[in-house]
Amino acid sequence: MTSPTEIEIRTLRKIKWRFIPLLCCCYFALYLDRLNISVAALTMNEDLGIGPAVFGLIAGVFFWTYSLLEVPSNYVVSRVGVRVWVTRIIISWGLVTMLTAAAQGEASLILLRLLLGAAEAGFAPAMIVLVGLWFPASKRAGAISLMVIAVLLSGFGTPLSAIIMTTMDGLLGMPGWRWMFLVTGLPAVVLGFVFYKVIRNGPEEAGFLDAEEKRWLTTRLAEDDAALGGRAAHPFLRGVLNPRVAYLVVMYILFAFSLFGFQFFVPQMLQQFGMGTVVIGWVAALPPLLALGPMLWWSRHSDRTGERVRHYAAAAATAGVGFLIAGFSMSTPLIAIVGFCIAGIGLYTCIPIQLAIPSTFLTGAALAGGIGAINGFGNIGGYIGPQVTGLIREATGNFTAAVFVLSASIFGAAILAVLFSIWQNRPAPAAQRTVALDPA
Structure with missing residues (x-):
């Protein structure tokens, strides 16, 4: 008879190798297609007569539909399950990215960014739900961190986009930035079909696990759910309306403000230093790539200690x-770039820990609802971040x-996290403790 430790290692290894590489590819494509407009702006803005403030609107308007549709999508x-719906999400965002090559000006770019937000809505929370369906609670931050590796490696998407722009510029009479949208959108369309073929909605559909492995995983996941009161006690709306979820939404707004204000404008910040397009691509890739080691270490430390919120605050x-x-x-460009790299290490290290926080108090459909609310409203x-960044740049000239x-x-997000930790760790009221001890 296989010992529990051996079966845990064997089962989780199978699951990781079955799902994580594909999910990493999907995350890479997600961020490539979401952020490629920041590289396109280096030449597109001049071609279409777009200023910094208008570009901030175009980049950020993506989040209007993304936020509005995140909860309905989840x-x-x-x-209907992760498999079918996420397949639709991936294929549709790839097609919209390719359509962006046909943009003719401010109005068409705004429309296409709205469509991209609608297409992508629900992907990230669905991935957290998928992790909850396949990984025990104590392993989820680690599993999420493996997917976030792809978010960090998507930093390579910046020089890749820059290279596509420069090498294909003028081909068939089209500017490079149009080719860049066509080329970077295609992989997502292909990945959508692969996702449908590989992904399953739970252990009961897992033909790659033997009966003993299925039994161990099902039992372990049921124990995690029972510790939170069971899935039946966690309906979808309970997650959406949870007061802690509302607090995390505010925390996420502040985080997203900084993250996307930085991501969408860092190529133009570097352009201000006099760098060329391809050099900008490689330098802009440094913050996420340098964050890879610290993010993995800090996420695993969070898993080992079982603590999430203070780890987030430190990052x-x-x-x-x-x-x-x-x-x-x-x-002083060199020192500024070092500062950007430190900022990137902190921002990207926040991501897997932040995504694991809701599973400490929600499960089942409520987890899908809670994550959808945090990711949707929080975004x-x-x-706001890119819009404010663009407005300040236009008003001040730098x-x-x-x-x-x-x-x-x-x-501000770090301060809120510290306060959230105090809130979570405060003793329960006496009446609540009595009910917990005597459920009858």
Whole structure:
């Protein structure tokens, strides 16, 4: 008879090798197609007559439909399952990305970014639901961190996009940025069909696990659910309306403000230093790539200790310090780039820990609802951040003040995380403890 430790290692190894490489490819394509407009802006803005403030609107308007449709999309996931719905999500965002090559100006770009937000809505929360269906609670931050590796490796998408733009510029009479949208959208369409073939909605559909492995996994997941009161006690709306979810939404708004204000404008910040397009692509890739090791280490430390929120606060504070260094050094490019790298390490390290926090108090359909609400409403910050960054750049003529605002926002998220930790750890009221001890 195989010991529990041996069967755990064997089962989780199979699951990781079955799903994680594909999910990493999907995340890489997601961020490539979401952020490629930041590279396109280096030449597209001039071609179409777009200024910094308008570009901030175009980049951020994506989050209008993304936020609006995130919760409905995750309700569909809770009803029809991850496999079918996420297949639709991946294929549709790839097609919209390819259509962006036909943009003719501000109005068409805004429309296409709205369509992209609608297409992508629900993907990230659905991935967290998928992790909850296949990984025990104590292993989820680690599993999420493996997927976030792809988010960090998508930093290679920046130089890749820049290379496509420069090498294909003028081919068949089209500017390079149009070719870039066509080429970078195609992989998502292919991945959508692969996703449908590989992914399953739970252990009961797992033909790659033997009977003993299925039994161990099903039992372990049931124990995790029971510790939270069982899936039946966690309907979809309970997650959406949970007060802690509302708090995490505010925390996420501040995080998304800094993350996307930085991501959408970092190529233009580097252009301000006099760099060429391909060099900008490689330098812009440094923050996510350098975050890879720290993110994995800190996520595993969070798993080992079982603590999430203070780990998040430390990472967010690191990002705030990085932005401060960059803000005070915008006249010294090398030091500013070091500051951006520190900020990137903090921001990207936040992601897997932040995504694991809701599973500490929600399960089942409520987890889908809660994550959908956090990711959907929280990404309002993803619109405000680029918009404010663009407005400040246009008003001041440089990005210095904008970088300080990004720092203040992520420091705000760190402070809220500390307060959330205090809230979660406070003793339950006496009446609540009595009910817990005597459920009859």
